[in-house]
Amino acid sequence: MKEIIARFIAIMLLVIPGLGATYGFLLMKDAVFQYFSSLGENASGEPFGWGKMLLGFVLFAFGIGFIGGWTFFRDRKRNYVAPRFKQKRPRPPRQNV
Template sequence: MKILISRFIAILLLVIPGLAATYGFLEVKNALFNFFSGFGNDEITPDFEWGRFILGSVLFMAGVGFIGGWIFFRDRKRNYLQPRFRKKRPRPGS
């Protein structure tokens, strides 16, 4: 039972940033779409939704950065990376 709970928590640690990145992407997309679609309507002056755009950008970058960092450090631990990304080992005698 203990391993089941720990695996569930591990899945949640990846799903929550993934959902945040998805929501952030959708907010950026909606802000851009609303701005550019406003040019077709002569009755309104299109204005850019900076709050929605910045919030979406932050959520997207944080989610993608967390998942990318998790994959990078997991691959480093399992020695799947190229030599330039591996941990530097101190040379003996220096």
């Protein structure tokens, strides 16, 4: 039973940032579309929703960054990454002969 709960928690740790990133993308999209749709209705238009856009960007960047970082470190642990992304091993000390 503990394994099932641990897997559920692990899945939720990925689903919650994914939902946040999705909501952030929708906020950014809505801010842009609302601005352009108000330009078509009247000549003055509404001011651009910078608060909505900034909140959407923060949520989107956090969600994508979390999922990307989790995937990167998991792949690094399993040795699936390119050589330039592998962890650097310290060189053994040189012995003076």
